[in-house]
Amino acid sequence: MEKVTKIVVMAKQVPDTRNVGKDAMTPEGTVNRAALAAIFNPEDLNALEMALQMKDRIGNATVHILTMGPQRAADVIREAMFRGADGGYLLSGKEFAGSDTLATSYALSCALRKINPDIIVAGRQAIDGDTAQVGPQVAEKLGMPQVTYAEELVAIDDKEITIKRRLERGSEVVVSPLPAVITVNSSAKECRPRNAKRVMKFKYALATSELSTADSEKQSFIEARPYLHIVEFAAADVNPDYEQLGLSGSPTKVKKIENVVFQAKEAKSLTSEDKDIEELMKELIASHTLG
């Protein structure tokens, strides 16, 4: 039998920090998760699209989502299934709580060793932390090459992948051997929409812990349809060094969070003369606002 290429997309459920209201922050200065809708991290959707494109080109491939989070993070997996993913893995348990990027990438890499994918794709960064560290750290831990800021899938075969990267002042095309970790930029193609038939097919998909609390009718319904079962890993399932998980595995300490309010400090008047506009351009380039 021909080999099936296994593609895994690392995705995260995040609070929607793009449209924040007044109650977005608690008085203590932390994110008020209750006030913000939980959404699919936007760049992870770009990553999913690129993974689905890989599958479209290779043909004989599967796309699965890997997400770490509480039970409700299974929503991210279902959403991906509605848009084209074949299934997913939910990494969940109290041992993972309080993870910084180091502990997160460690936990994910443990799960990935178990899954053993050929290609790992992830969004560049999540909108709640904006660190862009997890993807590269996973690559390091698994000893895989990494391609960051991916914007376009140029070519792929079973040995290597060609990616166009978005750089600050242009773009470059790189070739990497597989397996590899690809982190995808928001400038990449937007994710395809949910597909009607897939939504109808996968709407009852449940992760193991969700299934255990479902009524018996639903349980037998899903048992008869294995494609509706979202695999759930507890800590013990991925053979971790427990010291490196969660809070104990997280050296990052948040010292202080401040609410920054931008205020207009000074205004500047310009005439429409070329000289003035040129001056402004120079100033903006010098301050790296432009260019």
Added chain:
Amino acid sequence: MANFFLDNKDLQYHLNHPMMKRIIELKERNFADAATYDYAPHNTEDALDSYRRVLEIVGDVCGEVIAANAESVDHEGPRVVNDHVEYAAGTVRNIEALTEAGLSGMTLPRRFDGLNMPVTCFAMANEMVARADAGFENIWGLQDCAETINEFATEEIKAKFLPRVSAGETCAMDLTEPDAGSDLGAVMLKASWDETAGVWRLNGCKRFITNGDGDISLVLARTEEGTKDARGLSMLIYDKRDGGVKVRRIENKLGIKGSPTCELVFNNAPATLVGDRKMGLIKYVMSLMNAARLGIAAQSTGLCEAAYREALKYAGEREQFGKPIIHFAAVAEMLKNMEAKTLASRAMLYETARFVDIYKQLNHIANEERSLEPEERQEMKFYNRLADGFTPLAKMFSSEYANEVAYDSIQIHGGSGYMKDYACERLYRDARIMNIYEGTTQLQVVAAINHVTKGTYLEQIMRYEENERTEATKAMGEKLVELRKVYEQVVARVEALDKECAGYKDFHARRLVEIAGYIILSHIMLRQAGEMEAEYLNPTKIFVKYATKKITEAAAYINESETSDVELFKA
């Protein structure tokens, strides 16, 4: 993150209408498909949930993709390249998004890769697409040509074409010609049998063909040499892959600019006959037209929604004399009337769609599975008659409202609305065709007047009068009974005078149809107000006031009118 389904409670109300249960029953037939298709529902609740989720996808694609492309599509429009249509870039993206979302073949059976959804849900999708871009709705909505194929073609033809529609190929219905517009019986495009190739060959010209370069076209052509009327016309399918049709030009239109309106030249184009010869216009085009009219009602309702929302937004933001203009009574009244017309248009659209769903599904069962039980046959007849009576009303009212609401939307924008800077000017241009194509309002009156004389409307009004009233809707219910008596009085007067003077009924036909329509629309609104007071009571009050004014006006005109008026208005 606009979603045109989730932001529209009225649409969601109609999806949950009690009649949906019966529609699902007929559409899913013991949920037998669940054994074969992993996306088929297992019970009524499951089916309704699937409909809701699919419409949510439509709402997302409309809000995020199609609406965002509408302006550029209006500017760019399609063009002719090497005898074929090239869509505007935005149109191509719209089609891609809808195809990726798997939203083609919405009503087709699953064995043809369709979603097997009711006409009611397809109309909802059409409405949302039209709200996002009315011109694009023409291209996408033409998938209801597939419904006609599904209804009348052989299994072989269905198997060849329908899965292609489900995969996103577009359709066209090639009916009109330079000398055959409203009078389709005059169609001259010639179809002759090619014995050696075993196909029909089409030769001639078609004009004003929406999406004329679509992948699959239903063509009305003259198969009977020497004939001159409707009885010589048949329906054929032309497959673009076979070649033989050139796009001579695309019309330069006032609105719906993204929708290519084509002049086509057929040069020995091969085609396949659908159904029986000579039945093209009499049977198949009539069915096609009814579906298309419901499509225009959906398109018009979507346009009302868009124009009302634009006006509401602007009126809330624009300040004059120190306050937003929405707080001026004259503006507020316009907005409230626009809202009431939009809701009434939608109420009529889905009432009609539900009637269509029930009789069409019973008809499918009778054609494909088994003979109907006596009570089912009666049910089919009952809803068929209502659907035939309501379709011209729905098309006429909603398309006239689309024009009125778009007109008022510009009025509320003031001078800014006359500029190209706001969407309302595009909506105004787009609306203008809606009460013209697929049968002008005047032709809808011709279809509807029979139901005035035969009593279809009166009977249904009496049935609506039986509906239970709440404390809040009681007085309006009584008002509608009074108006019904006015209707009966003017119908009696017109029929009596028509006997004295031929042409008297024709002269008042539109007024009679409008009176019937206003009472019917009011009743549907009133029923909604009884079910959901918070949402519908005030718009219903406003609509009934408006309807009362219109009915009183028309009735006064009729009662003042003598038979000599017929002569007075003659050309």
